[in-house]
Amino acid sequence: MKKVFSRPKSIKKAYFHYCPGCGHSIIHRLIGEVIDEMNIQDKTVGVPPAGCAVLAYYYFDVDMGEASHGRAAAVATGLKRALPDRIIFTYQGDGDIAAIGTAETIHAAARGENITTIFVNNGVYGMTGGQMAPTTILGQSTTTSQGGRKEKRDGYPINLSEMLSLAPGSAYIERTAVDTPANILKTKKAIAKAFRVQMEGLGFSLVEILSSCPTNWKMNPEQAVKWMGDVMVKHFPLGVLKDVTGGKNDAR
Amino acid sequence: MGKVLMRGNHVVAEAAVRAGCRYYFGYPITPQNEIPEYMSERLATVEGGVFVQAESEIASVHMVIGASMAGGRVMTSSSGPGISLKQEGISFLCALELPAVIVNMTRGGPGLGNIAPAQSDYFQSTRGGGHGDYRTIVLAPNSCQELADLTYEAFDLADKYRITVIILGDGMLGQMMEPVELPPEISLKKLPPKDWTITGAKGRPSRFIRSLILDPLLEEEHNWKLMRKYERISKEEVRWETYFTEDAKMIVVSFGIAARIAKGAIKRLRDEGLKVGLIRPISLWPFPSGAIRELAKKTKYFFVFEMNMGQMVEDVRIALDGAGEIHFYGRPGGIIPIPLEIARVISSQYYQKRLR
Numbered sequence: 001m002k003k004v005f006s007r008p009k010s011i012k013k014a015y016f017h018y019c020p021g022c023g024h025s026i027i028h029r030l031i032g033e034v035i036d037e038m039n040i041q042d043k044t045v046g047v048p049p050a051g052c053a054v055l056a057y058y059y060f061d062v063d064m065g066e067a068s069h070g071r072a073a074a075v076a077t078g079l080k081r082a083l084p085d086r087i088i089f090t091y092q093g094d095g096d097i098a099a100i101g102t103a104e105t106i107h108a109a110a111r112g113e114n115i116t117t118i119f120v121n122n123g124v125y126g127m128t129g130g131q132m133a134p135t136t137i138l139g140q141s142t143t144t145s146q147g148g149r150k151e152k153r154d155g156y157p158i159n160l161s162e163m164l165s166l167a168p169g170s171a172y173i174e175r176t177a178v179d180t181p182a183n184i185l186k187t188k189k190a191i192a193k194a195f196r197v198q199m200e201g202l203g204f205s206l207v208e209i210l211s212s213c214p215t216n217w218k219m220n221p222e223q224a225v226k227w228m229g230d231v232m233v234k235h236f237p238l239g240v241l242k243d244v245t246g247g248k249n250d251a252r
Numbered sequence: 253m254g255k256v257l258m259r260g261n262h263v264v265a266e267a268a269v270r271a272g273c274r275y276y277f278g279y280p281i282t283p284q285n286e287i288p289e290y291m292s293e294r295l296a297t298v299e300g301g302v303f304v305q306a307e308s309e310i311a312s313v314h315m316v317i318g319a320s321m322a323g324g325r326v327m328t329s330s331s332g333p334g335i336s337l338k339q340e341g342i343s344f345l346c347a348l349e350l351p352a353v354i355v356n357m358t359r360g361g362p363g364l365g366n367i368a369p370a371q372s373d374y375f376q377s378t379r380g381g382g383h384g385d386y387r388t389i390v391l392a393p394n395s396c397q398e399l400a401d402l403t404y405e406a407f408d409l410a411d412k413y414r415i416t417v418i419i420l421g422d423g424m425l426g427q428m429m430e431p432v433e434l435p436p437e438i439s440l441k442k443l444p445p446k447d448w449t450i451t452g453a454k455g456r457p458s459r460f461i462r463s464l465i466l467d468p469l470l471e472e473e474h475n476w477k478l479m480r481k482y483e484r485i486s487k488e489e490v491r492w493e494t495y496f497t498e499d500a501k502m503i504v505v506s507f508g509i510a511a512r513i514a515k516g517a518i519k520r521l522r523d524e525g526l527k528v529g530l531i532r533p534i535s536l537w538p539f540p541s542g543a544i545r546e547l548a549k550k551t552k553y554f555f556v557f558e559m560n561m562g563q564m565v566e567d568v569r570i571a572l573d574g575a576g577e578i579h580f581y582g583r584p585g586g587i588i589p590i591p592l593e594i595a596r597v598i599s600s601q602y603y604q605k606r607l608r
Contacts, residue, residue: 042452042453043452043454044452045451045452050464054464057462061458062453062458063450063451063452063458063459063460064450064458064459064460065317065450065460066460066461066462066463066464067314068314068340068341071310071314071317071341074306074310074311074312074314074315074317074318075314075315075317075318075321076318077304077311077318078275078315078316078319078320078321078322079318079319079321080318081275081302081319082275082302082319082322082323083452086451087452103308103311104307104311107306107307107311111304
């Protein structure tokens with residue numbers, strides 16, 4: 001009998017603690033598949049900062065070093081500078097990367113720090129229980145933007161990836177989503193490309209992945225996926241925001 | 253090799269490189285800017301040397317965390333306000349049990365304060381300004397030579413105990429020039445291997461380094477493990493110096509540059525026939541409580557002099573545990589008193605206590 005589907009070997013045999021319908025599980029798997037296919041399990045080091053995915057070291061079977069909230073890009077910088085021939089990736093949520101860690105992220109990109117960032121954007125603080133994130137869209141209700149985010153009271157959301165694409169040191173920035181099988185496949189290609197950009201030493205690479213949080217969005221998983229595709233992508237348009245390779249090695 | 257005339261900040265940087273420091277991450281703040289400036293030039297001449305000027309002290313201390321996770325000998329430096337920003341990272345360094353060396357060339361505080369020499373970060377260094385139960389080794393040099401020797405040694409201590417070592421200097425030590433005998437350059441290959449680093453899981457199972465321990469029972473055990481380490485350090489790494497204590501009727505307790513000034517004062521007082529001695533804690537944590545208690549067997553009069561409002565007095569009081577009387581004299585805010593001033597205050601106390 002032919003085996004057509006199994007756990008990537010870069011993913012540990014463990015139960016994910018993530019909620020039903022959460023995008024982290026899919027994204028973890030995609031990263032695991034990419035690491036397997038690129039055969040880099042023994043030279044990859046991951047950096048998960050505080051957030052729902054801080055426990056990612058229980059799932060990725062690669063070396064991992066925790067970072068405090070927002071500081072993943074700085075920790076990854078230290079790791080990469082000490083280990084220039086390893087592949088260093090951070091795995092960060094929206095609150096982490098676009099609020100408390102904005103400075104670390106923008107300056108890592110500005111330095112052209114040769115690391116890869118996986119930025120999971122679900123528009124809400126998941127781990128702390130559903131508070132407003134820097135990417136919570138106008139009108140979206142959270143525990144700290146009651147009645148929906150209002151610009152006068154809460155300010156506007158931030159499109160961090162667009163900002164990062166302006167930095168001369170960033171090499172590859174793409175926004176994807178994990179709402180449909182086609183988009184999931186695109187996400188995997190983007191992750192693989194980001195890793196390749198790092199391995200070629202081209203500079204800072206980042207994949208922003210729109211992801212669902214049914215628990216904190218107060219939706220069932222089906223509604224959450226639909227909301228992501230119908231509403232969230234309008235505020236965070238999908239596509240390549242920057243690519244210094246000129247589309248080289250895109251397809252696999 | 254003979255002595256060279258060097259500025260304190262340059263001495264720290266050169267001693268660090270000679271101790272095998274290959275990674276330095278910093279952010280400018282006066283009066284320690286000569287450390288990053290020196291490192292920027294010096295590390296470029298060393299194989300594998302990395303210098304990064306970070307966007308903030310917070311970022312620089314987290315870069316330290318990354319390089320330490322990878323197994324490197326790594327340092328950052330700052331002064332007062334910048335050290336406050338590094339406290340988040342220091343708590344994590346301690347929780348993650350990562351070796352690191354952090355230099356604080358203290359300036360007048362609180363707040364922005366000024367850029368003159370002060371010792372007002374004693375509490376911050378010895379109590380820990382960050383969250384959680386943790387300790388760092390705190391070494392307080394009083395000369396450029398000691399800046400070299402203690403910085404050099406700090407890297408060994410950091411690796412040995414997997415702990416953060418703070419070099420607590422001040423603006424005067426950082427800026428002044430003295431002849432220094434520099435330590436020899438070590439060979440990185442001769443350092444003991446580290447079996448806990450994360451470098452990519454080649455030929456071994458994958459590892460992770462983390463401080464999040466959600467199970468309170470396990471977090472408690474982690475705290476006990478750290479505590480046992482701190483107890484070991486408290487027994488094995490206490491450092492102090494005594495000066496004219498044999499026949500002393502009054503003992504001055506002073507650290508760092510203040511102790512240097514106190515020595516000048518004591519010399520004058522001895523010339524006048526006053527039996528005054530000095531104990532200088534070199535390790536502020538662990539604090540030489542035993543040595544102070546021992547001195548209290550001979551005299552009960554202790555005179556604490558610091559360039560702050562009396563932060564070390566608490567440790568002296570704990571050490572004495574009622575076995576002696578303490579008089580405190582302090583000059584905070586960046587004032588550097590001269591030996592004559594200190595001699596006068598000590599002398600006044602000496603006569604008031606009818607020691608002569």
